[in-house]
Amino acid sequence: MTDSVKQLEWRYAVKKFDEHRELPNEKLLRLKKAFNLTATSYGLQPITLLVITNKKLQRLLVQHSYGQEQVAQASHLLVICTQNRIDKEYIQKYFENVRTVRGTSDEILNPFREALVKDFSSKEVEEIRQWSKNQAYLALGNLLAVCAMEEVDSCPMEGFVPEAYTNHLKLAEKGLEPVLVLPVGYRAEDDMFSEFKKVRKKLEDSIIDIN
Secondary structure (H helix, E strand, C coil): CCCHHHHHHHCCECCCECCCCCCCHHHHHHHHHHHHCCCCHHHCCCEEEEEECCHHHHHHHHCCCCCCCHHHHCCEEEEEEEECCCCHHHHHHHHHHHHHHHCCCHHHHHHHHHHHHHHHHCCCHHHHHHHHHHHHHHHHHHHHHHHHHHCCEECCECCCCHHHHHHHCCCHHHCEEEEEEEEEECECCCCHHHHCCCCCCCHHHHCCCCC
């Protein structure tokens, strides 16, 4: 059995990827499935994952990522996006999927569906955007953990220009907003950061046990 803590100690934010190594399809598929299995509030999944392998596009996006070369070097560039709108139609579609997958009757689903529609219709646009962003961070954490288990290297990034990504990836027409960037692949042998000791608080300074 994989020692999950040891794998988390193995991972670090890669500063230089090996441009000549690509993720095998089976590992990429596991990352896609892990993203899709991420826990989200109400199960609504207001997030979408872009998987970019176009090297010309990756190179272009470096200038919109504050010069972070990992964006171009990585085997795959993952971009976590949120849905622009969580409205009645979106919520109804979710419940249709619940009914199809679980066979749950409308009699049981309707009260919850109506409550969610009412709740989201009363929220401000910015409140929904922030809620959706929170779900994106849940997905990032899940991906980072699964990457570590699969010994896939990664580098989570908040540092990029969302407007430029939106433009080059044509996200507005897809109803998406980019929130986080995650280059994945394999660390370069000469990335000296791979040998650095991980700096964290002592466990007793990070954890409070309440008995």
